[in-house]
Amino acid sequence: xxxxxxxxxxxxxxxxxxxxxxxxxxxxxxxxxxxxxxxxxxxxxxxxxxxxxxxxxxxxxxxxxxxxxxxxxxxxxxxxxxxxxxxxxxxxxxxxxxxxxxxxxxxxxxxxxxxxxxxxxxxxxxxxxxxxxxxxxxxxxxxxxxxxxxxxxxxxxxxxxxxxxxxxxxxxxxxxxxxxxxxxxxxxxxxxxxxxxxxxxxxxxxxxxxxxxxxxxxxxxxxxxxxxxxxxxxxxxxxxxxxxxxxxxxxxxxxxxxxxxxxxxxxxxxxxxxxxxxxxxxxxxxxxxxxxxxxxxxxxxxxxxxxxxxxxxxxxxxxxxxxxxxxxxxxxxxxxxxxxxxxxxxxxxxxxxxxxxxxxxxxxxxxxxxxxxxxxxxxxxxxxxxxxxxxxxxxxxxxxxxxxxxxxxxxxx
Amino acid sequence: xxxxxxxxxxxxxxxxxxxxxxxxxxxxxxxxxxxxxxxxxxxxxxxxxxxxxxxxxxxxxxxxxxxxxxxxxxxxxxxxxxxxxxxxxxxxxxxxxxxxxxxxxxxxxxxxxxxxxxxxxxxxxxxxxxxxxxxxxxxxxxxxxxxxxxxxxxxxxxxxxxxxxxxxxxxxxxxxxxxxxxxxxxxxxxxxxxxxxxxxxxxxxxxxxxxxxxxxxxxxxxxxxxxxxxxxxxxxxxxxxxxxxxxxxxxxxxxxxxxxxxxxxxxxxxxxxxxxxxxxxxxxxxxxxxxxxxxxxxxxxxxxxxxxxxxxxxxxxxxxxxxxxxxxxxxxxxxxxxxxxxxxxxxxxxxxxxxxx
Ligand code: HEM
Ligand code: HEM
Ligand code: HEM
Ligand code: HEM
Ligand code: SF4
Ligand code: SF4
Ligand code: SF4
Ligand code: SF4
Numbered sequence: 001x002x003x004x005x006x007x008x009x010x011x012x013x014x015x016x017x018x019x020x021x022x023x024x025x026x027x028x029x030x031x032x033x034x035x036x037x038x039x040x041x042x043x044x045x046x047x048x049x050x051x052x053x054x055x056x057x058x059x060x061x062x063x064x065x066x067x068x069x070x071x072x073x074x075x076x077x078x079x080x081x082x083x084x085x086x087x088x089x090x091x092x093x094x095x096x097x098x099x100x101x102x103x104x105x106x107x108x109x110x111x112x113x114x115x116x117x118x119x120x121x122x123x124x125x126x127x128x129x130x131x132x133x134x135x136x137x138x139x140x141x142x143x144x145x146x147x148x149x150x151x152x153x154x155x156x157x158x159x160x161x162x163x164x165x166x167x168x169x170x171x172x173x174x175x176x177x178x179x180x181x182x183x184x185x186x187x188x189x190x191x192x193x194x195x196x197x198x199x200x201x202x203x204x205x206x207x208x209x210x211x212x213x214x215x216x217x218x219x220x221x222x223x224x225x226x227x228x229x230x231x232x233x234x235x236x237x238x239x240x241x242x243x244x245x246x247x248x249x250x251x252x253x254x255x256x257x258x259x260x261x262x263x264x265x266x267x268x269x270x271x272x273x274x275x276x277x278x279x280x281x282x283x284x285x286x287x288x289x290x291x292x293x294x295x296x297x298x299x300x301x302x303x304x305x306x307x308x309x310x311x312x313x314x315x316x317x318x319x320x321x322x323x324x325x326x327x328x329x330x331x332x333x334x335x336x337x338x339x340x341x342x343x344x345x346x347x348x349x350x351x352x353x354x355x356x357x358x359x360x361x362x363x364x365x366x367x368x369x370x371x372x373x374x375x376x377x378x379x380x381x382x383x384x385x386x387x388x389x390x391x392x393x394x395x396x397x398x399x400x401x402x403x404x405x406x407x408x409x410x411x412x413x
Numbered sequence: 414x415x416x417x418x419x420x421x422x423x424x425x426x427x428x429x430x431x432x433x434x435x436x437x438x439x440x441x442x443x444x445x446x447x448x449x450x451x452x453x454x455x456x457x458x459x460x461x462x463x464x465x466x467x468x469x470x471x472x473x474x475x476x477x478x479x480x481x482x483x484x485x486x487x488x489x490x491x492x493x494x495x496x497x498x499x500x501x502x503x504x505x506x507x508x509x510x511x512x513x514x515x516x517x518x519x520x521x522x523x524x525x526x527x528x529x530x531x532x533x534x535x536x537x538x539x540x541x542x543x544x545x546x547x548x549x550x551x552x553x554x555x556x557x558x559x560x561x562x563x564x565x566x567x568x569x570x571x572x573x574x575x576x577x578x579x580x581x582x583x584x585x586x587x588x589x590x591x592x593x594x595x596x597x598x599x600x601x602x603x604x605x606x607x608x609x610x611x612x613x614x615x616x617x618x619x620x621x622x623x624x625x626x627x628x629x630x631x632x633x634x635x636x637x638x639x640x641x642x643x644x645x646x647x648x649x650x651x652x653x654x655x656x657x658x659x660x661x662x663x664x665x666x667x668x669x670x671x672x673x674x675x676x677x678x679x680x681x682x683x684x685x686x687x688x689x690x691x692x693x694x695x696x697x698x699x700x701x702x703x704x705x706x707x708x709x710x711x712x713x714x715x716x717x718x719x720x721x722x723x724x725x726x727x728x729x730x731x732x733x734x735x736x737x738x739x740x741x742x743x744x745x746x747x748x749x750x751x752x753x754x755x756x757x758x759x760x761x762x763x764x765x766x767x768x769x770x
Contacts (some may be wrong), residue, residue: 251571
């Protein structure tokens with residue numbers, strides 16, 4: 001009889017089976033056999049059998065390794081220590097097979113051979129090794145050019161969409177920005193010194209393929225300022241049905257330009273007379289809808305950069321937040337000085353003022369946008385709000401009265 | 414030889430991993446097409462073409478599996494491959510003639526091709542029982558069961574828009590599920606049990622008390638017991654205390670289970686990004702295949718496919734018809750759990766006459 005009757009039921013079906021995969025490795029690695037055994041136990045009992053605790057790591061770093069111990073070490077001795085290593089992924093998750101095979105060889109030598117491609121933060125995750133193996137595994141990786149990622153109250157490994165490497169919509173070089181920012185903040189990444197975690201994510205356009213708005217304290221989303229580029233002949237080809245909507249990715253074969261594109265534009269800034277498509281670009285919200293539907297006819301403009309949004313975090317503690325706009329437009333040319341300076345200012349203010357386990361977005365809500373903006377050197381901009389306040393409880397400061405004395409007014413008359 | 418140690422080098426520069434056709438056309442792509450589900454064709458200003466074949470996968474893999482990926486990439490893609498933000502594997506080649514044999518080789522391996530356009534693509538997910546200490550449910554097993562069930566939607570473009578499903582196995586939500594069309598969330602529903610005898614030996618009381626985000630933990634009123642008590646009314650079952658103190662497990666095998674949150678999105682197309690909202694407050698924790706969860710998701714997906722207008726994401730569909738109509742169509746009884754009573758609850762109350770009977 002099988003040791004894992006419940007898991008065996010996950011070997012069938014059309015989706016790739018992790019059970020099949022693990023079983024094959026279990027034939028070579030006793031700890032993976034134990035892993036399946038313990039997982040089967042969890043399936044039977046409907047509880048986890050992992051304990052948290054024990055600070056483990058590699059010399060000089062305070063992050064990147066997560067200590068993990070089985071609560072059934074007698075039954076599954078291979079799992080007594082089964083720590084996670086986060087390995088910082090290359091931008092855009094591109095690999096050569098030579099690099100992948102090298103990573104596999106190292107992980108087979110020093111660990112269980114079980115991994116995640118990739119963890120939620122973006123790192124390559126190596127699942128399951130002993131305390132003794134951490135340092136040699138790290139150095140073997142470092143010899144080959146890979147480093148450990150972030151964890152704990154540190155900068156986390158930044159991640160990005162494939163951007164200019166494979167997407168015509170990318171409004172800046174997400175891949176290089178991600179790499180450069182990761183290098184810039186190596187100290188903060190490896191040596192936790194923040195009130196809590198801090199994440200950067202880079203998406204090339206408002207489609208936000210890495211979900212930066214929801215998953216990064218600092219979300220950098222590409223945008224253009226000028227006019228959407230229109231290929232009028234291609235628009236006609238969509239209207240005539242020669243080109244398919246979404247490049248063929250939709251459930252319909254032909255676009256109705258009026259109904260599908262113009263009528264669904266959230267700002268109603270487009271018009272179509274059956275012949276030519278016109279866009280009042282000043283009123284466009286750069287939502288990407290029309291471009292998504294007609295990728296051969298429309299493209300973002302050429303005056304490109306990024307919007308910086310700040311503050312998202314998961315529900316704990318105050319309830320979840322998405323990032324909100326703090327800088328509507330920033331040039332994003334290498335070496336990304338504007339972003340580096342702003343990032344450093346934000347981290348400094350937050351480290352000084354944040355309570356333990358308070359994300360930067362929560363701190364801003366506690367101390368106020370005014371205090372935040374003044375501290376990091378930002379002006380108030382209307383793009384940062386959905387609506388102004390509806391309560392009458394707004395504050396005045398001596399600086400406001402001074403400005404008034406110097407002639408400041410609140411509407412031009 | 415501590416001085417020979419290498420540290421703080423950061424990740425390798427991506428450029429060394431890019432296929433030559435990408436290097437040549439970097440930042441100069443003109444447009445893309447999806448000639449068939451799972452295949453992207455990118456065309457550069459130069460006229461160069463890049464074909465991408467997207468292959469579905471879970472995030473839990475072994476080195477053996479990755480080597481099989483390498484074998485295929487060596488054979489058809491000159492050794493170039495990437496992963497997507499949703500755990501899919503993308504094989505990249507400039508050679509059109511390689512696409513069909515590449516697809517055949519992937520399928521021969523038993524792996525699916527799809528995940529583009531108006532499909533249900535891979536489920537982003539967290540660790541679950543394979544490697545975490547606070548999950549209410551497994552991750553990889555639930556994902557496998559749901560994807561087996563929805564398999565027909567992975568390889569075809571037949572939905573009104575793309576549908577993104579995500580899973581987090583506890584409410585720490587260390588994956589990105591809160592802005593998904595359908596979010597599968599593992600939930601505990603009972604406060605931790607306290608083993609006073611054990612607690613005294615293995616836990617530090619001040620750090621245990623400090624770990625609770627809602628301030629539910631107090632020192633035990635009887636000083637001799639040297640332990641803590643939990644105010645059950647304040648506890649929202651997050652498991653933070655268990656992280657600090659293994660004498661406070663909050664697992665209840667029968668009461669834990671699954672919640673579904675519905676209607677989130679991250680892209681800005683048409684509507685701004687939206688959060689997922691509570692759809693189904695509880696489904697039983699039923700390994701190995703979580704049939705109730707699979708059925709509930711299928712039911713919601715079909716209701717959406719049937720009711721949504723062209724291009725409408727799940728959340729846009731629900732915004733148009735209203736949540737009361739959504740509950741009605743999906744036959745979900747409305748409960749107190751659906752009404753927010755956490756910190757920013759007021760934002761979710763209806764202060765208008767805009768509703769349906
Ligand atoms: C007290 C609260 C928390 C504890 C004790 C905790 C603990 C952990 C642990 C132990 C892991 C590693 C899992 C493994 O690889 O074995 C982990 C992973 C992670 N956590 Fe947390 N976590 C907490 C809160 C959060 C929150 C609030 C978030 C999100 C905002 C979060 C985001 C993540 C992410 C992104 C990962 C990587 C997981 C993956 O790759 O799937 N964590 N957490
Ligand atoms: C079932 C409900 C939800 C689940 C399972 C969930 C899950 C998650 C997870 C796993 C992350 C971490 C992503 C990462 O670190 O990479 C996260 C982050 C986040 N969630 Fe949610 N979420 C839920 C509900 C919400 C809601 C209702 C909101 C807002 C109202 C929200 C807003 C956010 C924000 C802003 C983040 C920031 C990410 C971070 O801290 O790193 N989530 N969520
Ligand atoms: C400092 C703050 C406010 C003061 C001193 C104030 C004062 C007043 C006064 C004196 C009235 C007239 C009562 C009457 O007719 O006898 C009134 C009516 C009203 N106020 Fe306010 N109010 C304030 C803020 C607000 C705000 C913030 C709102 C809504 C967002 C609001 C909504 C209304 C409405 C709807 C009425 C009734 C108008 C009508 O009868 O046509 N008030 N308020
Ligand atoms: C040139 C065209 C595009 C490229 C190269 C591209 C690339 C990608 C990739 C590789 C992923 C991860 C996908 C997966 O594993 O399933 C992704 C995710 C995503 N894409 Fe795109 N995409 C493109 C067009 C679009 C369009 C047209 C939309 C929206 C209408 C869009 C919105 C998204 C969203 C919302 C995600 C998922 C983010 C998440 O939930 O994690 N993308 N994109
Ligand atoms: S976020 Fe925009 S630029 Fe980046 S891959 Fe997605 S669609 Fe392309
Ligand atoms: S990008 Fe969006 S807002 Fe701008 S014209 Fe297109 S549909 Fe309208
Ligand atoms: S969601 Fe919760 S249980 Fe699941 S891996 Fe993340 S922290 Fe662990
Ligand atoms: S489970 Fe969370 S809310 Fe409940 S007592 Fe523990 S730390 Fe506090």
